[in-house]
Amino acid sequence: MRKTLLSLAAAAAAVALGTVAAEAKVKACFIYVGPIGDFGWSYQHHQGALEAQKELGGEEQVELAYLESVPEGADAERALERFARSGCNIIFTTSFGYMDATNKVAGKFADVKFEHATGYKREHPNVATYNSKFHEGRYVQGVIAAKMSKAGVAGYIASFPIPEVVLGINAFMLGAQSVNPDFKLKVVWANTWFDPGKEADAAKALIDQGADIITQHTDSTAPMQVAAERGIKAFGQASDMINFGKETQLTSIVDNWGPYYVERIKAVIDGTWKQQDVWGGMKEGHVVMAPYANMPDDVKKAAEETEAKIKSGAFNPYTGPITKQDGTEWLKAGEVADNGVLLGLNFYVKGVDDKLPQ
Amino acid sequence: MGMFEAILLTIATAATPLLIAGVGELVVERSGVLNLGVEGMMIMGAVTGFGAALATGSPWLGFLAALVVGALFSLLFAVLTLSLATNQVATGLALTLLGLGFSGMLGERFVGMPGIKLGNLDIPYLSDLPVVGKLVFGQDPIFYLSVILTGGVAWFLFRTRAGLTLRSVGDNHGSAHALGINVIGIRYLAVMFGGACAGVAGAYLSLVYTPQWVENMTAGRGWIALALVVFASWRPWRVLAGAYLFGAVSIGQLHAQALGIGVPSQLLSSLPYLATIAVLVLISRNRRLTMINTPASLGRPFVPDR
Numbered sequence: 001m002r003k004t005l006l007s008l009a010a011a012a013a014a015v016a017l018g019t020v021a022a023e024a025k026v027k028a029c030f031i032y033v034g035p036i037g038d039f040g041w042s043y044q045h046h047q048g049a050l051e052a053q054k055e056l057g058g059e060e061q062v063e064l065a066y067l068e069s070v071p072e073g074a075d076a077e078r079a080l081e082r083f084a085r086s087g088c089n090i091i092f093t094t095s096f097g098y099m100d101a102t103n104k105v106a107g108k109f110a111d112v113k114f115e116h117a118t119g120y121k122r123e124h125p126n127v128a129t130y131n132s133k134f135h136e137g138r139y140v141q142g143v144i145a146a147k148m149s150k151a152g153v154a155g156y157i158a159s160f161p162i163p164e165v166v167l168g169i170n171a172f173m174l175g176a177q178s179v180n181p182d183f184k185l186k187v188v189w190a191n192t193w194f195d196p197g198k199e200a201d202a203a204k205a206l207i208d209q210g211a212d213i214i215t216q217h218t219d220s221t222a223p224m225q226v227a228a229e230r231g232i233k234a235f236g237q238a239s240d241m242i243n244f245g246k247e248t249q250l251t252s253i254v255d256n257w258g259p260y261y262v263e264r265i266k267a268v269i270d271g272t273w274k275q276q277d278v279w280g281g282m283k284e285g286h287v288v289m290a291p292y293a294n295m296p297d298d299v300k301k302a303a304e305e306t307e308a309k310i311k312s313g314a315f316n317p318y319t320g321p322i323t324k325q326d327g328t329e330w331l332k333a334g335e336v337a338d339n340g341v342l343l344g345l346n347f348y349v350k351g352v353d354d355k356l357p358q
Numbered sequence: 359m360g361m362f363e364a365i366l367l368t369i370a371t372a373a374t375p376l377l378i379a380g381v382g383e384l385v386v387e388r389s390g391v392l393n394l395g396v397e398g399m400m401i402m403g404a405v406t407g408f409g410a411a412l413a414t415g416s417p418w419l420g421f422l423a424a425l426v427v428g429a430l431f432s433l434l435f436a437v438l439t440l441s442l443a444t445n446q447v448a449t450g451l452a453l454t455l456l457g458l459g460f461s462g463m464l465g466e467r468f469v470g471m472p473g474i475k476l477g478n479l480d481i482p483y484l485s486d487l488p489v490v491g492k493l494v495f496g497q498d499p500i501f502y503l504s505v506i507l508t509g510g511v512a513w514f515l516f517r518t519r520a521g522l523t524l525r526s527v528g529d530n531h532g533s534a535h536a537l538g539i540n541v542i543g544i545r546y547l548a549v550m551f552g553g554a555c556a557g558v559a560g561a562y563l564s565l566v567y568t569p570q571w572v573e574n575m576t577a578g579r580g581w582i583a584l585a586l587v588v589f590a591s592w593r594p595w596r597v598l599a600g601a602y603l604f605g606a607v608s609i610g611q612l613h614a615q616a617l618g619i620g621v622p623s624q625l626l627s628s629l630p631y632l633a634t635i636a637v638l639v640l641i642s643r644n645r646r647l648t649m650i651n652t653p654a655s656l657g658r659p660f661v662p663d664r
Contacts, residue, residue: 034573034574035462035572035573035574036573037462037465037466037469037572037573038469038572038573038574039469039470039572043469069574155616161623186616186618187615187616187618188612188615188616188623189615189623189624189627190627191623191624191627192577194572194574194577195577195578196563196567196568196570196572196575196577197372197375197563197567197568197575197577197579198577198608199568200567200568201368201371201372201608201609201612202612204364204368204609205365205368205609205612205613205615205616206616208361208364208365208368208613209361209613209616209617211616220568220570220572220575221570221572222568222570225472225568225569225570239470243470243471243472244472244570353618354615354618355618355620357622357623357624358622
């Protein structure tokens, strides 16, 4: 009820704003799952949108419109329809839960291009999907964590048990094990993407149980602040959170959507837009590591080497031998995991101290 | 610091904002007004508290600003529902929506800035006592104020004449009016007290719990505070018990997860709500007691005929 009202109010406000701008070459529209002030997921998408507008010639060339805090589900469909009717040439839907709504509305508006983030359904020729290999960054973090941790235990604040998140946990663990095979990882599921208080509590619980490195797959800066208060190290999430832990943040995985948004909006202007499925990582510049800080030079060097190895394409974090949590073999030595399997990952690798919620 | 002690400290931090907002709303409801705008007033308190502390460098001034803004924001609700007799449920919801949106706009410039944290109490020797030291003598000042507030409200409502008057207004505004009591005036004061409390509770989030500003950072805590008031059948000390029960189960489930006990996390995450509902059902089993404590005029508009 509350969410519905909220989204209606947001929708009304944004549509009112969206009609003011003058004639532009292209109208690019964005739908965000959270507020753009979350300093996390939606914030980074919005930064990417602003970057694209700037790169492509400012307001006269690219008209931007966006809707914040649109709930995943039926509301999203309404918001999308309204966008499509209001003259958007390309619409970016930036959360997994918009998948079905995006495809449904795309079927009705063949002239409008749709770009869905983190999904896999492309039911119409005007739907493209895009995602980033954040797990590449998490592998680097794992390497750093195992080198920095005195206790040999890291704490991981997870959001929801979906493949994307499991992928990150495993990559972190694999990175850590490449340094210390006995490394331990404690996982707490917050069952939310965004609740600063709860994320802080989760960080406290993990630290109280012996973790001396904190990493998160939730969106607020609260865990970083808790780590700073307790005098341990932590990794940021989605954006560079160094301001919240000047002596705490080791690095952060920065979601860098700008280059992709520039490329795709430009393709619409040039008339070269085509359906595609992009899963970009460090190599494509979609995943960027914040400056390595608060670590000795040898750790920094190891991190940089790992990053370079992944960036060049010479190394995939999901390269065998990898054993599943239950002890059975997953990948043989030298075998690289198939992207399809990774995108649907639903099991842990050996060593994760948690039972995966199903 | 032992783990048990650490857990208790975390619980106190989680429970304090719920307690302050809950006790404030309890006074409002005891006067017969249902203000569903707690979430909106809290978030307004969070953003002004953060901004004022940042501008002045003093978290105390932040709390003061949040208190004033919370009260002023609730005044809007009071004018609409009490003087213009609008529907309390709809107006309260509108207040929440307004607060969430308006705070996001005001707070845009604060996103990504670290805040100023209100420090913990540190009494020489006493704070260093084993086990009880940190717990009794080493927490943030607002924690102590929240307990004093609960005691104060309990004393006011049930031990003073003014408290009796307030309750009589909530139980039967017609009779109270006939006795010459200024029903509307008392309700104005009660609503503003609730607003001030909600403002402080919000500032607790942005100045103590997680010293930062992000949109929607209350994340539904105002609604939990509202539920706690009902759960406590409008008794202040029960609000405290409820807030701490909710906090304890919330923190306990996180620890259970970190220990890796193998219970599905979705179930654990819902435990605080399940526990609260269970207790609510147990308490309201005694029908007579519930009837006595429920403000009979709750949510009913009062329009004096002359």
